[in-house]
Amino acid sequence: MKGSPIQRVDQGLRHTLPFVITLLLVFMAATPTHLPGFTPIMPQLPLIGVYYWAIFRPDLLRPWTAFALGAISDIVAGTPLGVSSLTFLAVQGFCESQRRFFLGKSFLVAWWGFGLVCAGALAIEWVGGCLVMLRLLAPGGLLFQYLMTVMLYPLIGWAFIRVQLAILRHG
Amino acid sequence: MATLRILAQRFAFAALIVASFMLMLLGKADTLVVERLRTVVGDTVAPVLEVMSRPAATIAELVQSVRDIARIRAENVRLTEENRRLLDWQTVARRLDVENRSLRSQLRFVPDPGVSFFTARVIGDTGGAFVDSMLLNAGSRDGVRKGEAVMAGEAMVGRVAEVGLRFSRVLLLTDINSHLPVILQDSATKAILSGDNTDEPRLNYLPPNAVVAPGDRVVTSGDGGAFPPGLPVGVIASTQEGIVLVRPFVHRYELEYVTVVDYGLAGILAGDAVEDLGR
Numbered sequence: 501m502k503g504s505p506i507q508r509v510d511q512g513l514r515h516t517l518p519f520v521i522t523l524l525l526v527f528m529a530a531t532p533t534h535l536p537g538f539t540p541i542m543p544q545l546p547l548i549g550v551y552y553w554a555i556f557r558p559d560l561l562r563p564w565t566a567f568a569l570g571a572i573s574d575i576v577a578g579t580p581l582g583v584s585s586l587t588f589l590a591v592q593g594f595c596e597s598q599r600r601f602f603l604g605k606s607f608l609v610a611w612w613g614f615g616l617v618c619a620g621a622l623a624i625e626w627v628g629g630c631l632v633m634l635r636l637l638a639p640g641g642l643l644f645q646y647l648m649t650v651m652l653y654p655l656i657g658w659a660f661i662r663v664q665l666a667i668l669r670h671g
Numbered sequence: 672m673a674t675l676r677i678l679a680q681r682f683a684f685a686a687l688i689v690a691s692f693m694l695m696l697l698g699k700a701d702t703l704v705v706e707r708l709r710t711v712v713g714d715t716v717a718p719v720l721e722v723m724s725r726p727a728a729t730i731a732e733l734v735q736s737v738r739d740i741a742r743i744r745a746e747n748v749r750l751t752e753e754n755r756r757l758l759d760w761q762t763v764a765r766r767l768d769v770e771n772r773s774l775r776s777q778l779r780f781v782p783d784p785g786v787s788f789f790t791a792r793v794i795g796d797t798g799g800a801f802v803d804s805m806l807l808n809a810g811s812r813d814g815v816r817k818g819e820a821v822m823a824g825e826a827m828v829g830r831v832a833e834v835g836l837r838f839s840r841v842l843l844l845t846d847i848n849s850h851l852p853v854i855l856q857d858s859a860t861k862a863i864l865s866g867d868n869t870d871e872p873r874l875n876y877l878p879p880n881a882v883v884a885p886g887d888r889v890v891t892s893g894d895g896g897a898f899p900p901g902l903p904v905g906v907i908a909s910t911q912e913g914i915v916l917v918r919p920f921v922h923r924y925e926l927e928y929v930t931v932v933d934y935g936l937a938g939i940l941a942g943d944a945v946e947d948l949g950r
Contacts, residue, residue, distance in 0.1 A: 527716065530806070531723050532796035534731035536924045539798040540868075563680075567687045571694065575712045576720070577797040578804040578833075578840060581705060582694030589687055629801045632695050633847070637800045640869060645799065 514667050518560040519569070521663065522549030525656075526573045540641035543648040546573055547621050548656045550588050551614050554595035555602050556664060566592035579625075580632035587625045591617055607657070614653045622646055710835035714810070717838035720794040721808050728927055788822075788932040789813065794838070796923065803846040803868050805829075807929065810837040815931055818897060822930045826903045826920035827851075827891065831931065841929070844904065844919055845872050852894035853904055855887050864889065864904060864917060871908050874915035883910050889917050899934050 503511070525545035533539070546569060553561035570585030577584075594617060595602075602610055622642055630637050698705050791813075795806030809815050811834050821828045821841045829849065833840035842849050849866040853874070860881045866872040877883065887907040893900030908918035 527719055527723055530720060530795040530797050531727045532793050532805075532924075532927070533727055534735075534924050534927065536922065537870075539796050539923060542797075542799070563684045563687050567690065570691070572712060572716070574694075575709050576716055576795065576806075577799075578802040579797075579799075580695060580801065581698030581709075582691045582696075583801070585694060586688065586691035589684070589691060593684055626800060628695065632699055633801070635847075637847070638867060638869065640800050642800055 515560050517663065517667060518549070518553035518557055519565050521660070522546055522553065522561070522569055523572065525549045526569060526576060529573075530576045541644040541648055543652050544618070544622065544645060545649070545652070545656065546584075546588070547591060547618055547649060548614065548653055549660075550591045551595055551617055552610075552657055552660045554592045555599045555610070555613075556660075557668060558592075558596045558599060560668070561592060563589055563592055580629060583625055583628040583632060586628055587621050590624055591621050594620070607654070607661075610657065611650075611653050614657075615650050618646060618649050618653075622649075706833075709833060713806070713833070713838045713840070714835040717794065717806070717808060717810075717835065720806060720838075721792070724792070724794045731927075786932060786934055788930050790928050790930050791815075791839075792928055793926050796926075798843075798845075798868070798923070800868060801847075803843040803849075803866060803923075804832070805841040805843065805923070805926070805929075807839045807841060807931070808837070809931065810835045810839050812836050814933075815839045816933065820898050820902065820932045820934065822902070822932055823921045823926055823928075826905075827898075828919075828921050828923075828926065828929055830897070839931075843923060845870060845923075851898075851904070852892045853889050854892035854900070855881075855883065855907075856890050857887055858882060861892050861894065862915075871916040871918055874907070874917055877915065883907055883915050885909055 525548065529542055529545045533542070550561065550566055550569065554566070566588040567585045570583075570588035571581065573579070573584040573588070574581045598613075602613055622645065626637065626639060626642060789809065791807040791809035793805050794808045797804055797806075807815075807821075815831055815834050817831055817834055819831045821830060827844065829841045829843040829846070831839050832842035832848075843866065844851060844864065845866040845868060847866055847868045849864075849872070851864040852861070853864045854861050858881070860878060860883070862874045862877045862881075864872050865875050874883070874889070885907050889904045889906065891898045891900055891902040891904060903920055905917045905919040908916045910916075
């Protein structure tokens, strides 16, 4: 890192963006929508953040960041502690190891990839939840939650691309 | 050097995976540390959630007001009719009240302890396969205590399960960890209402000869001493194949403000028992 102290602070702040944005998605997922029947199928927004940044800026979303985001998500949502940490970590680890495949590919490929990763993530979360609670949980809204999350990827993914181009290009 | 760094990274990743499992175990053991962690993080994020829940509420209000306009005429007719009927009931209730008071004075009846309550805003609403809970913008500094009843209007919503300084978590009746002693109002049959994270919790431990029909009212029984008897909970929704489902009176999506009520009963149980109920 070179440049004046101000530049370094500026750079540092820019580099916290992936974490901050994903954290905001954690909060957004917990916001009351007051829509009938929507809460059980509320999309898992933070997964989109973890997926995107782990592929396109893995230097800014390290495993410990994914772990911390998961822990915060568990506490905010009231899910068993550690379940989302494990899920986010798995997504981060998978995406970082497979990122060469996604780099330079079209948006559609990234979307398709997210469809796969999201299915895996929700499965891990479900199994983790069952393990902690020691009983079989009704998957209930999981399928719809999956569809909602995947449908929202283009919108949030597009916003991420704008953010990356505008603020993180020189990173 | 590069291989060393990759090795270190792999090790860090594996360590974090192990840490996740440790967190799960720690949460399962339900130690004081986990509770402290939950309340500290909850208190920190509560203001953010509160700010974020406001625009969402505004949008919801807009949608609602458009729907309301369409409904208002029919509603008016219904309410006029209902008002007429209720006025009749009011007369009856007044008479009963007077009668009740005079009977109590003859019986030296000991009244229920005083009830105190306050209203809190819903700032977080999380549900799914794992939990059904809500976050409120009131915590221990406002006087919320674990185990207190959470009501919307006259009907029961859930109980306070976690209290931070400025937030509290409500365990809804529909949550998989919620078990509430109830009674069928008409037949006085006792049972336990157990959530399963769906909209309609189940009625368990019904006596074998119980007669249950859809539409029967379910209220709290007061057993266990955590809540007073007679708080409205819901109505029987269906009774198929021995599985009795209850439709709560309260729809969670309608909740913007709820009332946290202290019936002065928490003291009857030892502190731990109240906490267990909240779990």
